[in-house]
Amino acid sequence: MNLQAAQNLIQDAGVFFSRSEDATGAGRSQINDSNWIVVDQTPGVGVPIGEGDAVLSVVKLDEPNNC
Known part of the structure; x- marks a missing residue:
């Protein structure tokens, strides 16, 4: 699932603040969540x-x- 869809599901459950991190360890920012x-x-x-x-x-x- 893309990051935007996952954030939407979390918000649909009533939680409006979640965090994301670059799983490669490179520390890249997620500017366009759908990418x-x-x-x-x-x-x-x-x-x-x-x-x-x-x-x-x-x-x-x-x-x-691995997904």
Whole structure:
């Protein structure tokens, strides 16, 4: 799922602040959220979250990933 869609789902659940990070470790900023895909998340699926708890690890669409 792309980063924008994941953020939309989080917001639909009532949480309006989530974070994203470059899963490659290069520290790149996610300027255009639809150009990034989520490859991991903290906390895991089904764990209740509050504002700022969700951290989405992402890579660019054209980069190799395990998803």
